[in-house]
Amino acid sequence: MKRFHKLIALLAVLMMVFSLAACGNNSKSTVGTDTGESTDNTQSSGDAEATTDEASAPSDDLIVVGFSQVGAESDWRTANTESMKSTFSEANGYQLIFDDAQQKQENQIKAVRNFIQQDVDYIVIAPVTETGWDTVLQEAKEAGIPVIIVDRMIDVSDDSLFTAWVGSNFLQEGYNAVEWLAGYLDSKGRAEEPINIVTLQGTIGSSAQIGRTDGFAEKMAAYSNWTMLEKQTGEFTQSKGQEVMESFLKSYDDIDVVIAENDNMAFGAIDAIQAAGKTCGPDGDITIVSFDAVAAAFDAMIAGTMNVSIECNPLHGPRVAEIIQKLDAGETVDKLQYVEEGVFPAETAAEIKPTRAY
Numbered sequence: 001m002k003r004f005h006k007l008i009a010l011l012a013v014l015m016m017v018f019s020l021a022a023c024g025n026n027s028k029s030t031v032g033t034d035t036g037e038s039t040d041n042t043q044s045s046g047d048a049e050a051t052t053d054e055a056s057a058p059s060d061d062l063i064v065v066g067f068s069q070v071g072a073e074s075d076w077r078t079a080n081t082e083s084m085k086s087t088f089s090e091a092n093g094y095q096l097i098f099d100d101a102q103q104k105q106e107n108q109i110k111a112v113r114n115f116i117q118q119d120v121d122y123i124v125i126a127p128v129t130e131t132g133w134d135t136v137l138q139e140a141k142e143a144g145i146p147v148i149i150v151d152r153m154i155d156v157s158d159d160s161l162f163t164a165w166v167g168s169n170f171l172q173e174g175y176n177a178v179e180w181l182a183g184y185l186d187s188k189g190r191a192e193e194p195i196n197i198v199t200l201q202g203t204i205g206s207s208a209q210i211g212r213t214d215g216f217a218e219k220m221a222a223y224s225n226w227t228m229l230e231k232q233t234g235e236f237t238q239s240k241g242q243e244v245m246e247s248f249l250k251s252y253d254d255i256d257v258v259i260a261e262n263d264n265m266a267f268g269a270i271d272a273i274q275a276a277g278k279t280c281g282p283d284g285d286i287t288i289v290s291f292d293a294v295a296a297a298f299d300a301m302i303a304g305t306m307n308v309s310i311e312c313n314p315l316h317g318p319r320v321a322e323i324i325q326k327l328d329a330g331e332t333v334d335k336l337q338y339v340e341e342g343v344f345p346a347e348t349a350a351e352i353k354p355t356r357a358y
């Protein structure tokens, strides 16, 4: 029904465009669009307004999806963006309005307001942080636009402010890291040894950071010989991960384990460790425990510089599309949908890598 109203509105816009064109104006529609062909993940910044020639104005039967993406900070994020763009293509019956928030929540809020103004059919948000969403989601609710949250979770006072969420169990990922590390140390005969750990945290306040940090802390309490020397954010980026690791290496000369809350920060940490004349990985001085399990992490494991990557699956496009198709057909959907994930230690990397999709 909502999409029928949109058709009427679109016809009115088209009539206006034609009359302007007849007046000799080189007019452009202000319907934002990103058809999924762009590979530029750094475009835009909360403005959510791209222009498109009127010749490519969306057909009325396309489902219009506004997607506010966190940014392009990591390989995981790039894979997530690609999954969304390839799923929400015109060939699949969608018009995608893509907005890259460059890791800033204020840009996401602006983008969502633009989606509301454009009266999209569905709003999809991969939120930077958990808090701060109540006001803008209330506005989306009042506009009658369903909101689907992907990847990280939001913390809102009223759960009816979003229709569904699909993503990972980040707490479980933190538990998985401890379980793997305990087994590994045991297998090396180091179960009783004092173990010094540092953590490169993700974006503070994001679900991925909160879950991984808390999950690790909770389960590590069972190992009285493990000490967390320091935790600091590396913002999920390789360069910041490297920078923070350099400072850790200056402060502590006895680091046994690095927990990197994503692969890109682990890559930065590996560079810092090697630049400091130390070694890491299965045969090295420092054990590297990472999260995501992107393709380059498998390369690092095969090269012998990373010990393990705890999987986090970014391929949410088809999952969100399934939710949208059900909602469009008037069906109900599960409110929370967790993705199943594994653990990939270095010794399995060469065998597993060819089967990986990201």
Ligand code: GYE
Binding pocket: 073, 074, 075, 076, 077, 151, 152, 168, 206, 208, 236, 261, 262, 263, 264, 291, 292, 312
């Ligand atoms: O682990 C990291 C990305 O929220 C799960 O964000 C996501 C995290 C992912 O930048 O690489």
